[in-house]
Amino acid sequence: MEFFLQLMVNGVCIGLIYGISAMGFVMIFKASSVINFAHGELLAAGAFFFFTLTAWGGLPVYAAFILTLAASFILGFIVERLFLRPLIGEPLIEVIMLTIGLSSMFKGMMLLLWGGNLYTFPDFLPESLSLRFGAITIPPVYTGALIIGAFFLALFGLFFKYSSQGIFMRSVADNQTAALSLGVHVKRVFALSWGIAALVAAISGIVLGIINGINVHELSSIGLKVFPVVILGGLDSITGAVIGGILIGLLETFTGGYLSTSLKDVIPFIVLVIVLLIKPYGLFGLVEIERV
Amino acid sequence: MLLEINNISVVYADVLQVLKGVSLSVEEGRVVSLLGSNGAGKTTTLKAVSGLLKPENGKVTDGTIVYDGCPIHNLSPEEITRKGIIQVLEGRQPFKYLTVEENLRVGTATRWTQPYQEDLELVYRYFPVLLKRRKSLAGYCSGGELQMLVMGRALMARPRLLLLDEPSLGLAPLVVREIFQIIERINEEQGTTIVLVEQNSKMALQIAHYGYVMENGKIVMEGTAEDLRKNPDIKEFYLGMGSAETIRSYRNVKSYRRRKRWL
Ligand SMILES: Nc1ncnc2c1ncn2[C@@H]1O[C@H](COP(=O)(O)OP(=O)(O)O)[C@@H](O)[C@H]1O
Numbered sequence: 425m426e427f428f429l430q431l432m433v434n435g436v437c438i439g440l441i442y443g444i445s446a447m448g449f450v451m452i453f454k455a456s457s458v459i460n461f462a463h464g465e466l467l468a469a470g471a472f473f474f475f476t477l478t479a480w481g482g483l484p485v486y487a488a489f490i491l492t493l494a495a496s497f498i499l500g501f502i503v504e505r506l507f508l509r510p511l512i513g514e515p516l517i518e519v520i521m522l523t524i525g526l527s528s529m530f531k532g533m534m535l536l537l538w539g540g541n542l543y544t545f546p547d548f549l550p551e552s553l554s555l556r557f558g559a560i561t562i563p564p565v566y567t568g569a570l571i572i573g574a575f576f577l578a579l580f581g582l583f584f585k586y587s588s589q590g591i592f593m594r595s596v597a598d599n600q601t602a603a604l605s606l607g608v609h610v611k612r613v614f615a616l617s618w619g620i621a622a623l624v625a626a627i628s629g630i631v632l633g634i635i636n637g638i639n640v641h642e643l644s645s646i647g648l649k650v651f652p653v654v655i656l657g658g659l660d661s662i663t664g665a666v667i668g669g670i671l672i673g674l675l676e677t678f679t680g681g682y683l684s685t686s687l688k689d690v691i692p693f694i695v696l697v698i699v700l701l702i703k704p705y706g707l708f709g710l711v712e713i714e715r716v
Numbered sequence: 717m718l719l720e721i722n723n724i725s726v727v728y729a730d731v732l733q734v735l736k737g738v739s740l741s742v743e744e745g746r747v748v749s750l751l752g753s754n755g756a757g758k759t760t761t762l763k764a765v766s767g768l769l770k771p772e773n774g775k776v777t778d779g780t781i782v783y784d785g786c787p788i789h790n791l792s793p794e795e796i797t798r799k800g801i802i803q804v805l806e807g808r809q810p811f812k813y814l815t816v817e818e819n820l821r822v823g824t825a826t827r828w829t830q831p832y833q834e835d836l837e838l839v840y841r842y843f844p845v846l847l848k849r850r851k852s853l854a855g856y857c858s859g860g861e862l863q864m865l866v867m868g869r870a871l872m873a874r875p876r877l878l879l880l881d882e883p884s885l886g887l888a889p890l891v892v893r894e895i896f897q898i899i900e901r902i903n904e905e906q907g908t909t910i911v912l913v914e915q916n917s918k919m920a921l922q923i924a925h926y927g928y929v930m931e932n933g934k935i936v937m938e939g940t941a942e943d944l945r946k947n948p949d950i951k952e953f954y955l956g957m958g959s960a961e962t963i964r965s966y967r968n969v970k971s972y973r974r975r976k977r978w979l
C-alpha cells in the first residue's frame with residue numbers, strides 16, 4: 425500500500441510537470457493552429473540554459489531560474505517573429521515542416537554548444553523540501569515539482585481568466601476573424617503564445633533535468649511526450665493538457681514501479697495509439713457548442 | 717466628410733472582381749444605409765473600409781478610401797480599428813467559449829491599457845439583457861442576444877465610425893425593431909457615425925439619413941432616406957410593396973426586368 429501511494433505521489437508530481445509543458449504546446453495550437461514539433465528542443469534549451477547559469481555561471485538558483493524563464497520567453501518570441509510569421513496563411517503542412525526543421529536546427533545547435541554528454545545538476549535543493557507523510561516520503565525534487573507546477577498552473581489560470589491579454593489570446597483561439605475585427609493584435613497573440621510556450625517548456629525542462637539529468641537527446645525525446653499527453657487531453661483544451669499530463673505521469677510511474685522500468689517510456693506512446701483508435705479527439709477535447 | 721470611398725475596385729484571389737468602381741461618402745454623425753440584394757458586394761465594401769479583406773485574400777486594386785483626411789486603403793485591421801473604425805461582422809460571430817462579459821472585454825483591444833468599467837455600464841444600459849447573461853458562455857445565447865452582444869462588443873471600442881453588417885439577419889421582427897431602435901439611439905446619444913448594411917430596406921430606411929443601393933458591385937442609386945422611401949423602384953424591388961394598381965401581367969414582368977437592368 426505504501427509503495428502504491430508513493431508511486432501515486434511521484435506520478436502526480438511528474439505528471440503536473442508534463443501537464444505544464446503540454447499546456448505550452450496546446451497554447452500555440454489553439455492560437456495559431458500550429459503543431460510545434462520543436463517543443464522538446466525548447467524544453468531542452470531551458471534545462472541547458474539553467475544548467476549553464478547555475479553550474480558554470482555560478483549564479484544563485486533563484487536568479488538563474490528567473491533569468492532562464494525570461495530568456496526562454498524571449499527565445500519563443502523571436503522564433504515566432506523570425507520563422508513562423510512569414511508563414512502565416514501558408515498551408516499547414518509547410519508550417520509543420522518548418523517546426524520539424526526548427527527541431528533539428530535547435531538540436532544541432534545544442535549539441536554544438538554542450539555536446540551529447542549527460543550532465544547532472546549540483547545538488548542544490550535543501551533537504552527541508554523533503555516531505556514525510558507516514559511511510560511516504562516525497563523527495564525534494566518532487567516537492568519542488570509540485571510547488572512549481574501548482575504555482576504556474578494557478579498563475580496561468582488567472583492570466584487567462586482575468587487579464588486583458590489572456591482574454592485576447594482566448595478570443596483569437598475562438599474566432600480569429602472576429603478578434604481581428606475588434607482590433608486584437610493577432611500576430612502579437614501568436615508571438616505571446618510562443619513566448620509562453622517556451623517559458624513553460626523551460627520550467628518542465630529544468631525540473632525533468634533535475635530528476636533525470638540533462639542530455640540533449642534525452643530531454644528532447646521527453647519533450648515528445650507532449651504528444652501522448654495532448655492526445656489524451658484533447659489538442660485544444662488547456663485543462664485537458666494538465667489532466668492528460670497527470671494521467672501519463674501516473675501511468676509511467678506505475679508501469680515503472682510494478683512492471684519494468686524499460687517499459688516506462690514506451691507506455692505513453694502505446695496509450696497514444698489506443699486513444700487515437702477509440703477517441704480521436706482526446707478524452708477531454710472541447711465539446712463543440714452547436715447552437716448559434 | 718468622415719469617410720469617402722472614391723471609385724474603388726476590389727478583387728478576390730487576384731482574379732475575381734467584385735466591386736467595380738464604388739463611390740460613397742459618409743458625413744460625420746449620420747446613419748448611412750447601404751442596401752442591395754445578396755451578393756451585391758455590400759459586405760465586401762465594408763471589409764474594404766475595415767481592412768478585413770486582407771485575410772480573405774481580397775484587395776483594393778483601384779481607387780481610394782479616405783477617412784478623416786487620411787487614406788486608409790492600405791492599412792491593416794489593427795491600424796484601422798485604432799483610428800476608430802469598427803466593423804460588426806455579418807452573422808454575429810461571438811466568441812463562443814468566452815462569457816458575455818469577456819466578449820465585451822475583447823472590445824477594449826484597441827485601448828486595453830485604459831479603464832473600461834464605464835463603457836461596460838454604458839453597454840449594459842443599452843442592452844440590459846446582456847447584464848443578466850454576463851456570466852454565461854456566449855455560445856449559449858439566443859440570436860437576438862448575440863446581435864446585441866456583438867454590437868455591445870463593438871461599442872466597447874468607443875468607435876467613431878461603426879460598420880454594421882446585416883444586424884437584422886435571421887431575427888424575429890420584434891427583436892429587429894428593438895435592435896434598430898438601439899442603433900438609432902447610439903447614433904443620437906453617442907454621436908457615432910454608422911454605415912448600416914441591410915437587406916431589410918424598410919427598417920433601414922426608417923433610421924437612416926441617407927442611402928445607397930448596390931447591384932452587382934456597383935452603386936446604382938443614392939439619395940436621402942426620404943427620397944429612397946418614396947422612389948417607386950425601391951418600393952417595388954426592395955420594400956416589397958408594388959403599388960396596388962400594378963397588375964401582375966406579362967408586361968409588368970418585362971418592365972421589372974427592364975427596370976432591374978436599368979438599376
Ligand atoms: N472571400 C471571397 N472570395 C471570393 N469571392 C468572394 C469572397 N467574398 C465574397 N465573394 C463574392 O463577392 C460577391 C459579393 O459578396 P458580398 O460582398 O458578400 O455581398 P453581399 O454582402 O452584398 O451579400 C459575391 O459574388 C461573393 O460570392
Ligand SMILES: [Mg+2]
Nearest residue numbers: 758759760806
Ligand atoms: Mg453580406
